[in-house]
Amino acid sequence: MSEPYGIGVTKFAREDGTRRRGRRGIPLRWLVFWQVVFLTPANLVAQEPIVVRTAIQPKQEAIVGQRVLLKIDVLAKDSWANLPSLPNFEVPGAVVYAPPTQSVRLSEAIKGDSYTGQQFEWWLYPQRAGKLRIPSLKLAVELKSFGSDREPVTESKTSDAMTLDVGFAKGAEGMPGIIGTERFSIEQSWSQQETSLKVGDGISRTITRSAEGVPGLVFAPIETPKMVGVRIYPKQPEVENAFNRGSLTSKRVDRMTYVFEAEGEVLLPEIDIAWWDTSDEKLRRETLDARRLTITPADRPTTSGANGSVEPYEDSKSVSRWLILSFIVLVGLVLHWAWKPIVHRWNGWQSKRRSSERSYFRRFEVAAKSNHPRETLRALVQWWDVADRHSLAPRLDRFFLRYGDRDASAVLVKLEKAVDQDQSPWSSRDVLAQAQSARTRFLADQQSRQPVISRRLPELNP
Missing domain, CATH: 2.60.40 (Immunoglobulin-like)
Incomplete structure (x- = not known):
């Protein structure tokens, strides 16, 4: 009689009672494991959505x-x-x-x-x-x-x-503004072709760079080293990007103007541009030629003489100098003659300005901001003495009671207590705000009380 042991495994019994081992197969548990690992369909494994x-x-x-x-x-x-x-x-x-x-x-x-x-x-x-x-x-x-x-x-x-x-590419260590592209071009042009210019003249240089596969923003600015006797004025660059069927072509145009301030020989420097050729993986250089110029003195103004010859315009310069000198002398005489009346009027205006109501109120504002109660009250009293010219004995309490807000009188009382008692609390901000508000109403009231002068002409007798 046989007894199942596993898939492909059976134990046999001899007639004498001893067991004979037959062919041993793979255990069932291992078959189930390998079936799960290798035979499970891929679509049964959960995927990320x-x-x-x-x-x-x-x-x-x-x-x-x-x-x-x-x-x-x-x-x-x-x-x-x-x-x-x-x-x-x-x-x-x-x-x-x-x-x-x-x-x-x-x-x-x-x-x-x-x-x-x-x-x-x-x-x-x-x-x-x-x-x-x-x-x-x-x-x-x-x-x-x-x-x-x-x-x-x-x-x-x-x-x-x-x-x-x-x-960095080999040989380009430390080079700023290098670009990598398959195609690169650079060219320059000049506004003038003359080799001799004069002091005060200028010449413009235009440099155009183009590349494929890079935006114009990647192009570095052209360096313009300082030169003795030459001023350099760079202009805003022009950048263009053209995108066509997945291909980008960019262009940058730089312009600069050289203005010559001294005579002599001038060498406008060459410009060297390095770029990395991505197709050949090589560092390449492009050089723009320098330009040598001769700067001569500027022409002086000239005029024709009686015999038709050209003579320096010295007479015109002499006349201009005499006119300027005469004008200075005339101004000096006028100032000398009118100096005393001018000084007198100036001093009178300054005195009137210092004694004005507005000037005294500004002094009060400065004192209030200093946060000293005694100086604040003194300046406020002095201002009110000047402002209220119609009263024989101006009083601050009446001023605040009539023109101030509801809390104006209480603010004035706190200020007076702070003067008498050093530790009494008071607020310089409240005093300043109440005084400014009351002053505005007071000035408006004074303006309304001024007599109105009629500008109407009397009627004509019939």
Whole structure:
């Protein structure tokens, strides 16, 4: 009689009662384990409903000025994933450029499931050597279900942070503003072709740079070293970007004007531009020729003499000098004759100004802001003595009672107590505010009481 032991395993009994071991098979528990691991269909494994992938190219190392591609894929299971608004971000040490057509539609099968979405692309241009650290970006992923009228659903996801090593191209160590491109061109033009100019003249230099695969923002400004006897006036650069069928071509135009202030020989320097050829992986240089000029003295004004010859215009200069000297003497005589009346009028105006109501009130404002109660009260009393010229004995309490607010009298009492008792509390801000408000009403009342002079002419006798 046989006894089951496992799949393909049986134990047999001999006639003498001893057991004979037969062919031994694989235990049942191991067969079940390997079936679960290897024979389970891929579509039974649960997948993420939204997939976000981040990649950069090149992956490990880049050259300063070389374009680095940042690609972010967003995919959704059984629906379409999209980024309606792209994140704005900065990468330290690099220029970030978002191309106009930066999205590509994706459709993939991941472990038997259908995923649809888009791929987005940014171009990064490192400007210095070291670690290029691309931050993690917050993404608002919009999901649209196929064949459904439901409104799109938005879910928040994040991309992976990336790091890339950046170094200088061989021979370009320390060169600022180097760019990496397959095609680069540079040319210059001058506003004048003469080799001899005069002091005060100017000449303009125009430099145009063009490149493929880089935005105009990456071009570094043209350095203009200082020159003795020459002033340099750079103008605002003109930058253009042309994007056509995934290809970017940029141009930058720099203009500068040299103005000559001294005579002699002048050498306008050459300009050397280095760039990295990404197709041949070589450092190339372009040089703009220098220009030598002769600067001569500026022409002096001349006039024709009686015999038709050209003579220096010295007579005109002499006449101008005599006119200026005569004018100075005339002004001196007038001032000497009118000096005493002018001084007298000035002193009278100053005295009247110092004794005016407005001047006294300004002194009170300064005293109040100093936060000294005794000086504040003294200045306030002096102002009221000048302001109220119609009373024989002007009184502050009547002034505040008539023209002040409801709390004006209480504020005045606190000020008087602070003068008598050093520790009594008072508020310089309240005193100043109440006095200013009461003064405004007082001046308005005085203005209304002034007699009105009729400007109407008397009627004519009939």
